[in-house]
Each structure stands twice: as C-alpha cells, then as structure tokens.
Amino acid sequence: MADVIVVGGGPAGISAAIYLQRFKRDVLVLMKDQGALGKADSIENYYGIVEAVSGAELIARGVAQAERLGVKVRKEEVLAIEAGDGFSVKTAAGVYTAKAVLLATGMSRTNLKVRRYNDFVGRGISFCAVCDGFLYRQKKIGIVGNGEFMLEELDVLRNFSKDLTVFTNGEKLVHTPENVKIVADPLVEILGTDRLSGIATSTSQYPLDVLFVAIGTASASDFAIRIGALMDNNKIVVDADFMTNIEGLFAAGDCIGGLAQVAKAVADGAQAGITIHKHLKSIKS
C-alpha cells in the first residue's frame, strides 16, 4: 500500500507529490493526459519561467522534476476510487491501494453540448451510476460516452437494468461492450417536458428514463461524488487542510475552485502535500 495516490499530473498534483516525496512518503501519481493546461499555447505569467512555454511543455517539466526526485508517475487513466480501509484506485492496468488520495484532476467534467441539456440536469440526466443507478431498476437507461470511463459506468448499470443503450455521440468506441444497443449518431436534443423522456439524434429518437453522462475522462468531481464527498456548485468542498469530508481524501487545484491559474494550483498542491504528510503522521498507529 502506497502512502498517497495522487490522481492527476498537472501543477496541483505534481506540486503535492514533490512535497510528499521530500517528506519521504511513498507517492504514486496517476495521470491520463495533460488536461486543460496541456491545451494552453503559451504560459508566460507563471513565476520563474523566463521564456513563455506551452502548457504541454510545463506539464512535461513538472513530471520530469517529480521523477528526478523519485516520484513514481504512471500514465494510466483512473476509472474508479473506493474508500474502505484506505483507498483502492482502479485503472485499466490494475488496482492500487493507498492510505490517502489526492484528487487533482483539474476542471470539472466535460458537459454535453446538446440542445436543452441544461434543462434536464438532475431531472433525468445523471453523472453517477453508483449514486443513481438503483433509481432506474428495469428502466430504459441510456449512457453517453465512448471510453474507459463509460465502460466502467456501464458495468455498474448492468446491475440495475438490461435495457441499456450506449450513445457514442459520433465518437469511436475504445472497446465495444457486449449485450447493449449502440447508437453512433451525434446527439442533437434532449426530449421531455418536466423530466427527460428521451433523446434525439440526427436521424432518430430514442425513448429513455435516464441518461448517464460519462464522456471523456472521469473528473475529480466525478470521483468525489461517487465516494460521497461534499460538493458545492460542482466544486469539491475542502477544509483548510485541503481534506474533503471523507477522512484521507484530499483535493487541490482547479477542482476545488478559486483562481484557475497555474500559480494557484501549485500553491494548493504545496499546502496539500504538507497537510497530507501531517495527516499520515496522525493515523500512524
């Protein structure tokens, strides 16, 4: 069991990992991709970087810095996190365990760009199979997504219904799941009056009782919701020590809100690294 698993390899996650490593903690960083920062063309307002760098280059430097100090960084997408005696963190490659977890996956989830989407969030549109799947036993369940995260959610939903339709929204499936209907057309509009009653693609309409959204990669808020962490307006609520209401589950960076700047994420990470170290000391017994 590691001391800490950091989910996310951007400024907040790597900054925390560096502090933890220097406290001689056994820390593992799991990152899928470069997130929002990786898409930034040019960063020139982050202190200490004389010449402007791309977001991708800054992330690469952070990873190199952490690895030079001995931090283990693995390019694996996290699919699920479970709290119990410590935490277990599932990726496509395996399951890792740790005494504490830091969520640092950046901005909250990608939303669907579909007409009337916002009208039905919480009224037939859900973001958490573990949370809401039970409400839709034997109902018509739709799930939108095309990657590992969608497959993970789908496996949970199989427990509740056999009437399952995957909407890839025009994207290519990473793996093709069995025993489900698959619709590849782009989504156009959510149907319904008070609640969602179905979905329209460019060519057809599909009646549904619920649509689970699992596009892209699971975000920090997706994980936080599943574990039962308090959220406020889609941001993870943390205390002054960057700990959520779940003992041992921490969050830092854009996923807790505040200024969406590298400088702020780095400072969050530094402070979270220090408080996680203190937390680990306090539970050592």
Added chain:
Amino acid sequence: MADVIVVGGGPAGISAAIYLQRFKRDVLVLMKDQGALGKADSIENYYGIVEAVSGAELIARGVAQAERLGVKVRKEEVLAIEAGDGFSVKTAAGVYTAKAVLLATGMSRTNLKVRRYNDFVGRGISFCAVCDGFLYRQKKIGIVGNGEFMLEELDVLRNFSKDLTVFTNGEKLVHTPENVKIVADPLVEILGTDRLSGIATSTSQYPLDVLFVAIGTASASDFAIRIGALMDNNKIVVDADFMTNIEGLFAAGDCIGGLAQVAKAVADGAQAGITIHKHLKSIKS
C-alpha cells in the same frame, strides 16, 4: 504617476507585477536585494523547475521574466511610503508616485540578537520613529542600525530630541550622520527593570529612555505600521483581495503570513495582481 509600485522583487512582488503588466498597467518594481529567498542554496520543490536552482538564480529568472514582459524593475531601497492622494514612495534616488502600492518585501523585520531584548519590546524598544518619536520629546534616544533605513528614522527623530545616539552594533555605517553620538561597539544586553533604562555594549553602559530599532532594510511590516495598516502578530492583515485597511495599499507573500514557500508567495502575487487591477478600474473616474 504609475498605476502600481511593487515594493519587493521576490516571488510575490514579481508575480503580481507580471499579472499587472499583462493587464497593461504601468507598474514599477523597487527592490533592494534578494531577501530571504536569495540566501537559499537550493530550491527543488517549486513546480516547473526541473533541476534544483539557488534562490538567487530563481529571483534572477523572475526579474528577467518580468523585464521581458515590459515591467520596470529598479534596484533601489525603499526608505519611506506615504499615503495621501495616491502614494509617494521614497528611495535614495528619488520619490515615485502611484495610485496603488503592493508590499511584498518578504519576512518581517530582523530582530536584534541581544540579551533581554524580548523583555522590552513595546516597553522602551520601538520600531517606528513616526509612530512613537513624539513620546520621547527631549529624552535620551538611542537608535540601532547602520544603513539608509536608520538614517531615515534618525531624521524623523531629530524633530523630537537633540540627545541622539546611533548604535551601529559593530556594523559599518553607510553614511555618517552629523550631530549625533555614534557607538560602534556590539550591543550585549538591554538594561532596565519594568522598562528599558539603557543599553550595555561590550565595553560600556549607556542610559536611554527609548531604543529605536532600524537595522537592515525596512520591511513590509515597518512600512505598514507607519502608514497605519493593521497588523496581527507582526503580519500585515489583508482582506480576501489582499488589500490592507488602507485603501489602495496591498500586501502579499511572506509579510502577510501563511506558508513561507515560493509557491504560496507566487499564488499570492498572482491573485493580488488581479485584484489590484480591479481596484484600479474601480477608482478610475
């Protein structure tokens, strides 16, 4: 008149200056030396710096970055700051004016390492000639220090008494002031029972009514106290926008307390840069 004068060229001040410059604000950074960070041998926990760097090198990089973006950085020690219609900032080279000032001079003042020093702080040991000089009219006044800051304080004290003794505490005087006694011996002990009654050097004793401490460079807290900014336990009190109780006077970095790490100072600076820009917008009329 500049938009903003930043006092201090470390991570907090330069980070703020970079943000302000990118908002097209006219910003001037005044720095004397490299402060506490400049003495750090090796920084390896600041995100994005792959190989460890010295504190001096990191500061140099920050200044180069700011200058590349068009920030004016001058190596001048700030001696006094006055609030009125905007702010006037005095250095040995001249007086600059600005609509807002950011204090980012790092750690609070250097204290004297002399026996029984702590017993008499606030009981005959003072840190502000403008604040307390009036209390010691025609009394025996001592002042400890050897640089520009001491001379500035001394000039204020001349208004209140002619019985002035400068204690250089073994240091070399930058300029030799006239019409004062000068004692070059190292200080050994503060004398007194309830209140300070004098000072002992390695060779003699000197009766005094008050000792003003003005060693090293004036710190952010020295300036803040003089202007009337609220302090808490030697840290400058700021609101969520990094503004002190004095309209237009901001502070960021180590001088406001919190984690004494580069990452935190940089984040402070970024956020203060943004809120100072907003403040300037609000007073534009």
